[in-house]
């Protein structure tokens with residue numbers, strides 16, 4: 138129950154073990170087409186250019202920046218946690234300028250500040266932001282931010298690594314231009330692939346660049362020779378065949394459940410987990426209206442040894458929870474309820490185990506009430 142990778146559904150592990158066939162085998166090519174259609178469902182988009190990049194979420198991030206940016210461009214980057222800082226790194230390594238809009242860690246991005254930045258920087262080409270900040274558990278209003286971007290004639294780049302499959306990601310409804318995600322968070326697939334989707338408008342920008350894309354591997358103009366539609370596919374790099382079987386299975390599982398049901402499941406278990414922690418006397422860091430259900434940032438009670446608690450949970454209960462990152466290290470725990478791991482069993486295990494470990498350390502909490510509070514939440 139950390140911030141990812143999440144537990145992988147056994148059906149996905151089984152898919153991973155299927156025989157490796159050629160990356161131009163007609164059966165494999167047919168599966169690629171299905172995979173793109175399944176990804177369109179997960180992203181809620183009709184974007185033609187929707188595919189997995191053959192590397193983890195960070196490569197999907199880099200793919201968006203290197204393909205859309207050229208040296209000398211300006212990008213407004215929102216930062217309210219760790220991952221916004223990585224966007225800045227990407228922008229600068231493309232030879233572009235990052236104009237930072239900073240918000241407190243643990244809060245959503247403030248759309249008013251973003252609008253001010255768009256107004257005072259009419260030269261900006263892109264607005265980049267993280268929808269679901271995994272470092273804090275805060276969710277930002279992607280629809281409002283994407284609408285602001287298009288009102289001020291900017292493209293939007295949106296990080297949906299932690300949101301996809303766990304909370305609504307509505308690419309077409311938002312009007313987002315470039316969106317990337319990962320496989321190991323709420324899709325509960327193995328790590329190492331990054332689903333991406335690009336709007337028509339973004340495609341036009343990519344196809345009419347003056348300079349070549351600085352990364353040969355991530356240059357979509359080349360990658361599309363393999364992943365693009367049409368009958369003819371040419372070798373670019375050897376596709377990670379077995380990982381793609383796994384992603385296909387993960388997306389079939391999502392489709393079987395129904396994406397709205399998956400979102401609801403994340404909300405229900407989050408509600409029960411929160412009820413348990415609050416009964417214990419622990420507080421959640423993010424204000425209620427800005428909270429992600431799949432990543433719960435809980436304040437560590439005063440005087441409690443962060444690492445000792447996580448160590449005991451792992452050793453005695455085989456339960457992993459996440460530590461705080463950056464400015465929040467030692468102050469919070471990050472408890473994931475992602476994908477296959479988002480279950481009643483895990484909620485009750487986590488609350489029981491945290492209750493027992495903190496109780497044994499004489500922490501200032503209410504013991505013996507958390508599990509009951511969660512069970513009450515399920516009955517409501």
Ligand SMILES: *Cc1c(COP(=O)(O)O)cnc(C)c1O
Pocket residue numbers: 141193194195196198220267269270271272296298299319328329
């Ligand atoms: C996990 C994560 C990433 C990076 O994904 P990797 O697969 O680790 O490269 C990027 N952004 C956010 C918000 C994430 O949670």
